[in-house]
Amino acid sequence: MPTTDAYGQGVQIAALTDAPNMATAAFNLADPIVQRTIMRFASASARNATLTSPVEGMTTWLQDVNTLEIYDGSGWRQVFYGATAWSAYTPTWTATTTNPSLGNGTLVGSYLITGKICHVSIMLTIGSTTNKGSGAYRISLPVATANTSCPGVLGASFSRSGSPNHGPGDSPLFANANSTDDIWFPNITVTGDYDVWTESVPWSPAAGNVFRVYGTYQTA
Incomplete structure (x- = not known):
């Protein structure tokens, strides 16, 4: 049975007793890690089409408007990271x-x-x-x-x-x-x-x- 990472982030790590399955092991590692990285999308519409059920704390970069945003549980909020054009x-x-x-x-x-x-x-x-x-x-x-x-x-x-x-x-x-x-x-x-x-x-x-x-x- 897989164990989870030591930081409480829900990343599943295969145990030696688990049946060999590289596809499942790779998915269980990649999926939660990707969710916790800064995900890049061409636009807000592209992001919303992909992240239909965003989770609080998700972070995305929108390439068309060059903005960093975090989902706060109710909506996407822009992160102020330095000088930004009006x-x-x-x-x-x-x-x-x-x-x-x-x-x-x-x-x-x-x-x-x-x-x-x-x-x-x-x-x-x-x-x-x-x-x-x-x-x-x-x-x-x-x-x-x-x-x-x-x-x-x-x-x-x-x-x-x-x-x-x-x-x-x-x-x-x-x-x-x-x-x-x-x-x-x-x-x-x-x-x-x-x-x-x-x-x-x-x-x-x-x-x-x-x-x-x-x-x-x-x-x-």
Whole structure:
């Protein structure tokens, strides 16, 4: 009867009393060892097609995106192993009443995920043909926030040619959210007062105005 390795990893080692069977002996050695190595796959889809029932602790390298990931029992999580390039994404700008449209404005975003942490940077530039819509503005996130009471708070800022020409703000995030919630900016006429960012607060967006949202939050 085979014995197991001394490290509790489930590797079966043939005993001298076992009936000779090289194929079984080789499989019993290779299969558990391969599971505990860094397995290489062309892509996440190729990995998922092969590892249909992954086990907690399995580690894989995805060749198409050059990422190292570990299965934590519920999903594959990227391992931060050094300097990693940020990924670009195209955010969506919406409003609670009528959605705005960019026209010739621009909206760009980039993000970096390390484990269950997402670092994100978003920049909206108002164009001359941008339609500002109406209601409280929202901007989509690259990945959903965690199911927790306080997944994070993102910073925000505006820049423009008028007075004031710059100001800080913030956006508390909610659980299981795919976008920011209310984004708060200082009231430009009442010192110490903050208002939710809309088509008219802190002012009506004009061509050349730049709005940024940035920071770190917990992911699902």
